[in-house]
Amino acid sequence: MIVALFLALCAVMLTGVSQTLLKVGADSGVRSGRFLDSYLNLPVMTAYGLFLLVTVLTVYALRDLPLKVFYSLTALNFIVVLGLSAVFLNEEVSRNRIVAIGLIVLGVVVFNLP
Amino acid sequence: MSDKMASTSIGYIILAIFFQASGGIFGKYAAITMSDPSPIMMVANIFYLLSLASLLLQALVWQQALMHYPLSFAYPFMSLVNFVILLSSAVLFNEGVTITNIVGLGLISIGITVLSRERRRSKIPGDTHL
Numbered sequence: 001m002i003v004a005l006f007l008a009l010c011a012v013m014l015t016g017v018s019q020t021l022l023k024v025g026a027d028s029g030v031r032s033g034r035f036l037d038s039y040l041n042l043p044v045m046t047a048y049g050l051f052l053l054v055t056v057l058t059v060y061a062l063r064d065l066p067l068k069v070f071y072s073l074t075a076l077n078f079i080v081v082l083g084l085s086a087v088f089l090n091e092e093v094s095r096n097r098i099v100a101i102g103l104i105v106l107g108v109v110v111f112n113l114p
Numbered sequence: 115m116s117d118k119m120a121s122t123s124i125g126y127i128i129l130a131i132f133f134q135a136s137g138g139i140f141g142k143y144a145a146i147t148m149s150d151p152s153p154i155m156m157v158a159n160i161f162y163l164l165s166l167a168s169l170l171l172q173a174l175v176w177q178q179a180l181m182h183y184p185l186s187f188a189y190p191f192m193s194l195v196n197f198v199i200l201l202s203s204a205v206l207f208n209e210g211v212t213i214t215n216i217v218g219l220g221l222i223s224i225g226i227t228v229l230s231r232e233r234r235r236s237k238i239p240g241d242t243h244l
Contacts, residue, residue, distance in 0.1 A: 055141070055169070056153065059162060062145035068203040068215065071138055071196055075222045078229060096232045103225030111218025 004064035008073050011057040014050050016080025020088060021047035072111040075104050123182035126175045127191045133172035135198040140165035142207060189230040193223035 025044030062070055079101050085091040144161035145151075156162050179188050196219045203209035 055162075055166060056156060058141050059145045059148070059156060059165075060151060062142045063148075063151065066203060066209045067138060067142040067207055068200050068209050071199045072218065072222070075196070075226070078226070094232060096228060100225045100228035100232065103221050103228065107218045107221030107223075107225060109218070110214050110221060113214040113218075 001064050004061045007057050007061040008065055008070050009076075011054045011061060012074060012077045013080055014054050014057070015074070015077050016084055018047035018050035018054070019077075019081050020084040021050070023085070023089060069112060072108050075108055078104055123179065126179035126182065127188055130172050130176040130179055131191065131195050131198060133168045133175065134192070134195045135202060137165050137168035137172060138195075138199055139202050139206065140168055142203075186230045190223065190227040193219075193226045196222060 021043040025039075025041045025047065028041050028043070058070070082093065082097060082101060086093045140161045144156070144159045144165055147161055148155055148159055200211055200215055200219060204211045
């Protein structure tokens with residue numbers, strides 16, 4: 001169970017990283033002005049590779065973790081992306097976003113209460 | 115937007131919810147049907163492939179939904195996936211449903227709605243489709 005939980009959290013973390021990479025890749029496409037550059041660049045291809053890895057980790061995690069628990073944990077992905085976009089993309093972290101993240105975390109905790 | 119166009123666009127959102135939930139359910143079936151969880155066994159597992167196909171279809175219809183609706187309107191609907199998964203887990207995998215499950219999902223949905231209202235013009239954090 002502990003290993004499955006660890007794998008699920010890795011999947012959540014990697015999803016956040018790949019979302020951030022997709023944004024970096026999309027921005028580089030916008031800068032170049034060429035449509036295909038939004039897709040055919042290293043950050044975007046790495047992001048899709050990570051997504052594939054996430055599907056594999058998901059199946060391994062689901063061997064021991066109930067489906068409903070796994071899906072509740074995926075909501076934590078919002079925190080990862082908010083943190084990464086604040087650090088690496090200099091995006092604003094407003095009060096409302098912090099409140100929203102607090103609600104999501106509280107929701108995940110309440111969901112998994114025995 | 116005409117009534118016909120509006121119902122078609124809502125259809126994309128409903129399909130996106132359906133395919134995302136299907137991806138999770140097929141993933142669970144893949145997990146419980148694999149005796150030896152090696153990468154080779156995984157890519158040969160029909161449920162894993164169905165899970166991937168569902169996620170691909172989800173991405174395609176979600177893009178269509180976003181062409182018709184603002185993200186701040188469309189994204190909160192995706193939190194319904196958690197409720198579909200909760201119900202499916204109970205029916206298909208006997209995982210049960212508790213009051214705390216429902217209250218927890220309610221809080222998560224409110225949080226996602228607040229986030230998506232906050233970022234009307236950009237991709238919202240965690241916009242992902244496992």
